Amino acid sequence: MLENAFNVVMAHPLLLAVIKILIVFAVLSGIVAYLVYMERKVLAFMQARLGPMRVGPWGLLQPIADGLKLLLKEDIIPAGADKFVFLLAPAISVLAAFTVFAVIPFAGNFYISDINIGLLFILGVSSLGIYGIILGGWSSNSHYPLLGALRSSAQLVSYEVAAGMALVGVLLISNSLSMVEIVNRQQQMGVWNVFLQPLAFVIYVIAAVAETNRNPFDLPEAESELTAGFHTEYSGFRFALYFMAEYTNMVLVSCIAVTLFLGGWLRPFSSVHALDFLRWAPPVSLVGAAVFILWLGLQSRVPLERYFFVALALGCVAVGVIISYPLILNAVQGIFWFGVKVLAFLYAFIWYRATFPRYRYDQLMNVGWRWMIPLALANLIVTAVVRYLLSAHTPASPVAWLLR
Amino acid sequence: MLNEYGPILIFMAIAAAFPLVTLWIMKFIRPKFNPTAEKVMPYECGITPESDARGRYTVRFYIIAILFVVFDVETIYLFPWAVQYQVLGLYGLVEMLVFLGVLIVGYIWIWKRGALDWI
Numbered sequence: 249m250l251e252n253a254f255n256v257v258m259a260h261p262l263l264l265a266v267i268k269i270l271i272v273f274a275v276l277s278g279i280v281a282y283l284v285y286m287e288r289k290v291l292a293f294m295q296a297r298l299g300p301m302r303v304g305p306w307g308l309l310q311p312i313a314d315g316l317k318l319l320l321k322e323d324i325i326p327a328g329a330d331k332f333v334f335l336l337a338p339a340i341s342v343l344a345a346f347t348v349f350a351v352i353p354f355a356g357n358f359y360i361s362d363i364n365i366g367l368l369f370i371l372g373v374s375s376l377g378i379y380g381i382i383l384g385g386w387s388s389n390s391h392y393p394l395l396g397a398l399r400s401s402a403q404l405v406s407y408e409v410a411a412g413m414a415l416v417g418v419l420l421i422s423n424s425l426s427m428v429e430i431v432n433r434q435q436q437m438g439v440w441n442v443f444l445q446p447l448a449f450v451i452y453v454i455a456a457v458a459e460t461n462r463n464p465f466d467l468p469e470a471e472s473e474l475t476a477g478f479h480t481e482y483s484g485f486r487f488a489l490y491f492m493a494e495y496t497n498m499v500l501v502s503c504i505a506v507t508l509f510l511g512g513w514l515r516p517f518s519s520v521h522a523l524d525f526l527r528w529a530p531p532v533s534l535v536g537a538a539v540f541i542l543w544l545g546l547q548s549r550v551p552l553e554r555y556f557f558v559a560l561a562l563g564c565v566a567v568g569v570i571i572s573y574p575l576i577l578n579a580v581q582g583i584f585w586f587g588v589k590v591l592a593f594l595y596a597f598i599w600y601r602a603t604f605p606r607y608r609y610d611q612l613m614n615v616g617w618r619w620m621i622p623l624a625l626a627n628l629i630v631t632a633v634v635r636y637l638l639s640a641h642t643p644a645s646p647v648a649w650l651l652r
Numbered sequence: 653m654l655n656e657y658g659p660i661l662i663f664m665a666i667a668a669a670f671p672l673v674t675l676w677i678m679k680f681i682r683p684k685f686n687p688t689a690e691k692v693m694p695y696e697c698g699i700t701p702e703s704d705a706r707g708r709y710t711v712r713f714y715i716i717a718i719l720f721v722v723f724d725v726e727t728i729y730l731f732p733w734a735v736q737y738q739v740l741g742l743y744g745l746v747e748m749l750v751f752l753g754v755l756i757v758g759y760i761w762i763w764k765r766g767a768l769d770w771i
Contacts, residue, residue: 262654262655262658262659265662269662269666272663273663273670319674319681319682320681320682320683322682322683322685323679323685324685324691324692325685325692326692326694327687327692327694328704339668339671342667343667343668346663346670347660347663347664347667350660350664360663361657363656367731386706388705389694389705389706390694390695390701391694391696391705392696393705394709395709398713402713402717405717405720406716408720408724409720409724409727412724412727416730416731419735419737423735423736423738424735425735475695480695481694485675485678486675610770613716614768618768621723621759625752625756628730629749629752635737636741636742
């Protein structure tokens, strides 16, 4: 029966794709919801606070409570708003943010689609998100949202140029736009692109922070100047959609940076066989998590919370044992390392927010146009020249001539 | 072709349907939209708005938009060049240096003209 169903799914590539899409969509929504929780917790700990503690043990049910609250709110449309555009704009933002995940390779054995123009598709579709922002700001017919939308779009397009040029440096090395191929190339070379293109990596990370409207570049939502920026007039579920789009974009730029620069699903030193014991990292880290959860639970004085934490710890151990089987262990390698790298990136995003003061708008534009673009151009030209000099099969290679 | 782009189209359809369907379903649960004059007034920190928001704004944003089009189109030209770089060899390198040279001259010019100054 089960085997039969498995065969049917395998025989229909589109059916398999739909199942994968639903998995990615569900996991992504969960990650986005708990990313908000993680942000509140990490920020709180960095400021010597506790963060959400009331809803569920250690505030673990806070995202669900927030989501339910926003779903049950009245759907307010301000006077003078362009109703159709006002209703459409958040959906555009969400659509653009989610669709890009169709070409992100989460692991060598788990991706929805591998198209040969992957990177171009990502740049094109993720840029569509700006329509959601500018249409939402414009249609509200209020001063703050309009100014927020203008700032946001100007900031986005300024950093988009530098990010695009930084990515060309990676393309010069990998010679392919397919995301899967770019990771495979890093495996062949035995070195991640970040070590060959450090400047491009730094430029891309800065641009990614700016494009997601995060600190220290969160001018569009500078609450002391513009209340909430482009979504000031939005409430209820439509506000939740914008919120989701922003956090999905954070996950997205992390995934792109990890794929292009940090070796995607490859484990560190994937070509060094002496480090093969690292493949035990997934179960070991799950057991480590179980120990931590148990320690948290023992501190609690509420019996129900204690039972919950103990059950959670046991669950972690059980999953750890299940994935220790060689077949499953091999299958989860890619997902595990990809997830670890993306999590580290997301943590860095929150860290920036806790650390850096906000830029002034003219400083922001200065950094974008007078520093990032020349640096990205210089990186591009240097990479192209060095790449040419190093390519051995070029007949008139000056290096070959010098070494003659 | 269908195997590669079919899943992407399905993903797009699901991503588009998710907000719309959720909004539609919640319509039966959430309280009805009950407008009052204060509730639908544009938010300006408690002050009654005096003018329509869609007025004129600084020309800087237009300049940034125009510059973006120039630079972004030129970045897009670099993508196919970078993918085919190994094939093009010295010819590709020199051609692209000329192309970038023209761009850099233009970049220096807009810098000197003050198009990058903010206020």
